[in-house]
Amino acid sequence: MKKIGEMKIVSQKEIAKNIFQLILQGKLVSEIERPGQFVHMKVGEGIDPLLRRPISICEIDRENQIMTCIYRTEGKGTTWLSKKQQGEYINVLGPLGNGFPVQMKSGKVALLIGGGIGVPPLYELSKQLRNRDIQVIHVLGFQTKSAVFLTKEFQRLGVTYIVTDDGSYGEKGFVTDVLKKQNFDFDRLYACGPTPMLKALEQKFPEKEVYLSLEERMSCGIGACFACIRPTKDREDKKGYRKICSDGPVFQAGEVIL
Amino acid sequence: MNRFSVSLPGLQLKNPIMPASGCFGFGREFAEFYDLSILGAIMIKATTVEPRYGNPTPRVAETPGGMLNAIGLQNPGLKKVMEEELPWLSQFDVPIIANIAGSTVEDYVSVAKEISEAPNVHALELNISCPNVKHGGIAFGTVPDVAKEVTKRVKNVSRVPVYVKLSPNVTDIRLMAKAVEDGGADGITMINTLTGLRLDMKTGKPILANITGGLSGPAIKPIAIRMVYEVSQTVNIPIIGMGGISSAEDALEFIYAGASAVAVGTANLIDPFICPKIITDLEQLLEKLNIDHISDVCGRSWKHGISGYHCP
Ligand SMILES: Cc1cc2nc3c(=O)[nH]c(=O)nc-3n(C[C@H](O)[C@H](O)[C@H](O)COP(=O)(O)OP(=O)(O)OC[C@H]3O[C@@H](n4cnc5c(N)ncnc54)[C@H](O)[C@@H]3O)c2cc1C
């Protein structure tokens, strides 16, 4: 069930250039059902910024009611967030959205592909897949060396390929270059990252089971305002659209137009 | 004592607080958070004859203390609203105000005729003021004669009282108010959003795919208050006021300006519990200010000899 409440900052630190890891504690954690769900954070004290900010859940520790988010400072809201310190509270609405499906037979292979700030939600996903004895392969793309994060953690869970746009860390190139070179054999693909990357993956694997996590500008985050709509690919679809916040943010490739 | 109940054409309100159209969907998402029966009323999302997909995304852009939206009246269409949404809402003890929209006068008439038959629809709200649709909408809301005509035609077919929602995107809103009163409107709701534009710093292009959008939220409150103040002194039909309300103090300010009840829009998108919160806080605020009944202070800003007067 969705909840709204104050979550206590357990810690916050800059883990790469302009990339912050925020660890929060609160009752809301018990409500999280799947990796890939997100929360809507109130940023700022008054009416500016007005709207909440959607941030993915990166890791959960149910027992201690703790969750981790990783975010990049972009504008007013995330910059405000990055100044908050241990012991302070953040007003959080969540968990929101449906997240990644994790049901899968043990022994199968999952390919997880993340681009930039799309990487964090894949971490909890990978952990949960591993718990189900599913083999995971990670391909992570970053802009440049200073923007790389979480690689050791991913490496602990499975084989991990890293690329940067400028070659300053790992191989030079895009995640799709790794796919071309390695020609992985896998049963299911999960991806989160910039839309051009998601589009390329959708086109490359039309026959595969592919799950993509999308982004859109939101206001309510709960499905009430119709801000975050994508049209369905299927023109005969009864509704003809999906809401990214409440029907998504994860969709099977082919469900909505990217 | 109930300081709160307000009686308006077609509407017996337990309290003067209701969610505004488009910021509450058809209530389903908010029913996960609280019992919708505690609300004074619910203004549902604009309904058109046929389903509408609305505008491309991005559909929202933030502004200081406000937001621009260009949803484009996305809704499932009259049939689905009649068969699914309104019956679902009937489990709650709360009057529904059906917000209706269209591209032609005939559209408004068709929706009004049918939707006013629904047992839980106690009033209509004619959305003649949506700035985000290419045809109609705003034209109905900015030309007095056209507004009067559509009001009259809808009044002829509606089985429930008709409120007309005014656009602030006009030179003198009093002329519009007068026109819809002449057309037979039972009440006025105001204000809808103000047309605005935001540009992206990197590209220099509009953030919204629709280019312009409607400004709502705390940023528009002083404009809405001024307009309610003007209109309430011009017409003899009641006003449901809205525009930037996010606290009990904001709500009371609208009542002082001349509104009989108020609607809360954008604030629902930030705090799903805002309506119940305002209802609780308003009761305490009235107590603190020694106001016996909310209607006693309606129009206090401009009325001489305040006690005992009730708004229309
Ligand atoms: C489902 C979802 C999950 C996300 N998860 C993460 C995450 O785990 N880590 C992370 O760093 N970022 C994530 N984002 C992106 C993040 O929401 C934006 O970077 C953030 O809202 C920017 O806010 P700001 O005030 O710093 O920027 P500003 O540019 O000042 O924001 C202005 C407005 O635009 C909106 N906006 C700007 N960029 C985006 C964007 N990319 N997506 C949606 N809305 C945007 C803001 O919410 C705000 O309403 C996610 C977005 C979505 C939709």
Ligand SMILES: Cc1cc2nc3c(=O)[nH]c(=O)nc-3n(C[C@H](O)[C@H](O)[C@H](O)COP(=O)(O)O)c2cc1C
């Ligand atoms: C996302 C969004 C959607 C809206 N949709 C409608 C609508 O369908 N019909 C309508 O009459 N007004 C619509 N409005 C206008 C609101 O009902 C209200 O008049 C306006 O936002 C001012 O109030 P506020 O500042 O409290 O939001 C919408 C506003 C927003 C923010």
Ligand code: FES
């Ligand atoms: S953000 Fe409101 S419907 Fe998705």
